[in-house]
Amino acid sequence: MFKLLLSLSLLLSASWAISCKELNTDKKIRDFVKKTYESHPLLRENTSSTMLIKTNERGSKKQQMVHSVRLKEKKRSYFIKGENAPKCSVTQGERDFICSECSYTSNTLCRSYKGDESSTKIKGTNIDTNDFKLLESPDYVNSCVKAKKKGYLKIISKKVGGNSAYDKIISYYDVQKNINVKTNYYVENVLRKVYQFFPKYYTLIKGEWVSTVSRVRTVNGKLNNFSFETLINVTKDKKGNHLLYMTPKDDPKIGSRISTLFNTNQ
Secondary structure: OHHHHHHHHHHHHHOOOOOOOOOOOHHHHHHHHHHHHHHOOOOOOEEEEEEEEEEEEOOEEEEEEEEEEEEOOEEEEEEEEOOOOOOEEEEEOOEEEEEEEEOOOOEEEEEEOOOOOOOOEOOOOOOEOHHHHHHHOOOEEEEEEEOOOOOEEEEEEEEOOOOOOOOEEEEEEEOOOOEEEEEEEEEOOEEEEEEEEOHHHEEEEOOEEEEOEEEEEEEOOOOOOEEEEEEEEEOEOOOOOEOEEOOHHHOOOOHHHHHHOOOOOO
């Protein structure tokens, strides 16, 4: 009985509905958007996950397996399979590194880098975590409106400063789960990029909804007119459980060796 009550409590806490009535100021919208980052493995402050990443660039298809770890300001992406294997990228605060030889818990032959090799971009994809940071940036003014589709709300972010290429961003959220389902990026009112997170592929872990399947497209005006597509699937173990951990140390591939993940010999 206790376990049943606990499960119901977690489900209810994860399903508290939000509305534009609560999101009636720019600050409240920014806080809400930042909170929804917790539902994305690549944006959470603390998480460990193994993902299959497939790309399609103008008909050229590739795939790679990536082990991603985020520990507050520290980030690590280890390319297990694919053209970038066995490399890894490591970020510690403002310092970024590329290591040529890596495993789940070790990094060797590391070099620091700056410039075009941005640590906010996932190598070989069109994913840039800075795209989401724009939604909480003072360079944009936000407003919340009810979406046409029942059970969703829409946040419109209009650029008022800064040097971002996007002058408008429109995001859609499931009001029951408080999760992002789609974010559209516009340049001069032309759709240029779309991030999609599919509600049926969110999973409930420790009372929090987390995305396990997502898609990113670089487009020219329409969703299906794309030049680059990235598909992300959080992989599963033999028992059908997602290889997704809300606390990195709970990942059996890391365990007690979490302190070695970010060593770069620098």
